[in-house]
Amino acid sequence: MTWIRSIIFFLILSTLVGQLVDGTKYKPYISLVIGFMLISLMLQPVLSLTGKEEIIQETLSSMTKEIPTFSFRESAKEAKKQQMETQIQKILKEYKIKVFRVEVEMNDNGEMKSINIQTDKKSRREKKIKTILLGFYNLKDSNINVSE
Numbered sequence: 001m002t003w004i005r006s007i008i009f010f011l012i013l014s015t016l017v018g019q020l021v022d023g024t025k026y027k028p029y030i031s032l033v034i035g036f037m038l039i040s041l042m043l044q045p046v047l048s049l050t051g052k053e054e055i056i057q058e059t060l061s062s063m064t065k066e067i068p069t070f071s072f073r074e075s076a077k078e079a080k081k082q083q084m085e086t087q088i089q090k091i092l093k094e095y096k097i098k099v100f101r102v103e104v105e106m107n108d109n110g111e112m113k114s115i116n117i118q119t120d121k122k123s124r125r126e127k128k129i130k131t132i133l134l135g136f137y138n139l140k141d142s143n144i145n146v147s148e
Contacts, residue, residue, distance in 0.1 A: 003045045010041055077110045084112060088133065092117075095132060097125065114143040 014034045021030050085102045092099050101118040115133060119125075126146040133144050 003041070007038070007041050010038065014038070073110075077106055080110055081106050088115065088117070091132060091136060092129065095128070097129060112137060112139065114145065115139065116145045116147070118147050120148065 014037075017030060017034065018027070021027050081104050084104045088102045088104070089099050098120050099117060100120065101116075103116040105113045105116070107113045115137070117129060119129070129146050130141055130144050133139065134141060
């Protein structure tokens with residue numbers, strides 16, 4: 001009887017979680033995980049009758065050991081870095097400066113540490129590029145590197 005209560009409680013909880021992630025790109029993944037959990041809940045009474053209830057625990061523990069940890073901070077820092085690189089390219093494009101590559105280096109706090117820019121020989125206007133970016137990003141002159 002307790003396993004029926006567990007399944008009912010799980011279904012209520014999974015419905016709540018399903019409503020919270022409704023319309024997001026994570027909904028199929030959440031549904032998959034909820035489905036696996038429901039199957040394991042339903043198999044528990046059957047396996048307890050046969051004396052093999054450890055199988056589910058061993059399987060779930062081995063699955064969770066293989067899942068890599070997700071770091072929100074690292075992904076947010078990477079997204080911010082890409083956004084800044086794109087923004088710098090757009091700013092320099094407005095000034096008609098041809099840019100081949102922009103690389104932004106970030107510190108551990110997610111703040112911009114330095115900017116490395118590669119341009120062609122014709123548009124190598126290091127002083128103009130540094131002036132534009134110094135005013136926009138409030139960096140030191142030595143933290144902006146321009147190369148050909």
